[in-house]
Amino acid sequence: MDRADDNEGPQDAKTVGLAHVEQQMTEDIDDLKKADPGDRVDGQVQKYAAMGRVEIDEATNSRLKRLIDKRVLTIMVFTYLVQALDKGTMSFTSIMGILDYTHVSNSQVRYKITG
Incomplete structure (x- = not known):
C-alpha cells in the first residue's frame, strides 16, 4: 500500500x-x-x-393607542436615562483618573463613551 x-x-x-x-x-x-x-x-x-x-371602534382604538404609547414611552425614557447616566459616569471617571488606574488608553475611553 x-x-x-x-x-x-x-x-x-x-x-x-x-x-x-x-x-x-x-x-x-x-x-x-x-x-x-x-x-x-x-x-x-x-x-x-x-x-x-x-373591527375596533374609535374609542377602543384611541384607548389602545394611549396604552401602547405610555408603555413604549416609559421604556424609551428609562433607556435614555440609563444611557445618560452611563455617559456622565464615564466622563466623570475619566476626569478623576480612571485612565491611570485601569491602564486604559484615551481612545478606548472615548470609544466606550460614544459606543
Whole structure:
C-alpha cells in the first residue's frame, strides 16, 4: 500500500458522509414542500388567522393607542436615562483618573463613551 491509498480512505469517508447529509437535507426539503402549510402552524395561530379582520371602534382604538404609547414611552425614557447616566459616569471617571488606574488608553475611553 502506498501513501496515495492511505489518503483516499478518509476522503472517501468524507465524501460518503457529505452525500448522506445532502440527501437527508433534500428529503427534508421535499417533505416540507409536500406538507400543508397549516401543518406547520400551531392551533392558536390558526384560530387567530381564521377570525378574519377585527373591527375596533374609535374609542377602543384611541384607548389602545394611549396604552401602547405610555408603555413604549416609559421604556424609551428609562433607556435614555440609563444611557445618560452611563455617559456622565464615564466622563466623570475619566476626569478623576480612571485612565491611570485601569491602564486604559484615551481612545478606548472615548470609544466606550460614544459606543
